[in-house]
Amino acid sequence: MKKFAAVLMSVIMVASLAGCGSSSASKAASGSAPSSGAASSKNASASANKSSANTENMSDKKKFVVGFDAEYPPYGYMDDDGQYVGFDLDLAQAVCDMEGWELVKTPIDWDSKDMELNSGSIDCIWSGFTINGRESDYQWTQPYVDNSQVMVVSDDSGISSLADLKGKTVGVQSASAALTLLQDPKGQKDLADTFAKLQEFGDYNSAFVELQSGSIDAVAMDVGVANYQLKSRGEGYKILDEALNTEQYGVGFKKGNTELCDIVNADLTKLAGDGTVAKLADKYGISDLVCLKAK
Numbered sequence: 001m002k003k004f005a006a007v008l009m010s011v012i013m014v015a016s017l018a019g020c021g022s023s024s025a026s027k028a029a030s031g032s033a034p035s036s037g038a039a040s041s042k043n044a045s046a047s048a049n050k051s052s053a054n055t056e057n058m059s060d061k062k063k064f065v066v067g068f069d070a071e072y073p074p075y076g077y078m079d080d081d082g083q084y085v086g087f088d089l090d091l092a093q094a095v096c097d098m099e100g101w102e103l104v105k106t107p108i109d110w111d112s113k114d115m116e117l118n119s120g121s122i123d124c125i126w127s128g129f130t131i132n133g134r135e136s137d138y139q140w141t142q143p144y145v146d147n148s149q150v151m152v153v154s155d156d157s158g159i160s161s162l163a164d165l166k167g168k169t170v171g172v173q174s175a176s177a178a179l180t181l182l183q184d185p186k187g188q189k190d191l192a193d194t195f196a197k198l199q200e201f202g203d204y205n206s207a208f209v210e211l212q213s214g215s216i217d218a219v220a221m222d223v224g225v226a227n228y229q230l231k232s233r234g235e236g237y238k239i240l241d242e243a244l245n246t247e248q249y250g251v252g253f254k255k256g257n258t259e260l261c262d263i264v265n266a267d268l269t270k271l272a273g274d275g276t277v278a279k280l281a282d283k284y285g286i287s288d289l290v291c292l293k294a295k
Helices: 002-029 036-049 087-099 110-119 177-183 204-213 223-233 258-273 276-283
Strands: 063-068 076-078 102-107 124-130 145-154 169-173 197-201 218-222 237-239 245-253
Touching: 063 087, 063 110, 087 102, 087 124, 087 258, 087 276, 110 124, 124 145, 124 258, 145 177, 145 204, 145 223, 169 177, 169 204, 177 197, 177 218, 197 204, 204 218, 204 223, 218 223, 223 237, 245 258, 258 276
Parallel strands: 063 102, 063 124, 169 197, 169 218
Antiparallel strands: 124 245, 145 218, 145 237, 145 245
């Protein structure tokens, strides 16, 4: 009887110890005290979940992350249904359809575009992005739009030429090609020096609000955007006949990212050849600006 009791007690003790071990293992598995193997697995998972931007192995690429200005119609903007649309975004979608990628539309602060690109948060800047003056700063596709910088004024402003802007307040988007042009001694700095003030805005919608209120006298901007603004806002504005300059748009990738740039560049040529580029240009009213044609 004593022998049986001793055996029974041994069994109970073993079961009790097994239960404690199981509880401890469960606690470790829950993440309270991960092993080095678990930590390694967690780090690997975190790396896998990072943006696919600037991915070197293109055969594994699943997403194409495009950084764009969300208030830059007709190239990129939010429509009445709350969807991001525009010529550039539709063209990027066409590239993704060809490659089997998922397009990730990522609105960015235009002032922070370089930080977003260099950090890998985005694959490229595709948003009416001017090549001229930035040729060596990015990996560029071929140009797809011929653009010019123009001045928009109110119809009743009495301003009919660039010379009439002397002593006036001119609005411009921060970090834009127009701002660069007006600050460049080799560009239009001499003209800008005649202004009473060159006022920067985060986006052109804000600039037009100030133009409408009379707080500023003119807005320097891309002609495609100017045409869209005038069409959507109706009467009351005009574009001065004298352009500030001419330039071209391209898709900008991080310097050295030739593999992804070359893929997109080749696809743009194909999309021009099959009529997609022309169709989208007609949809967004910029047919006269598109320079990427079927060969």
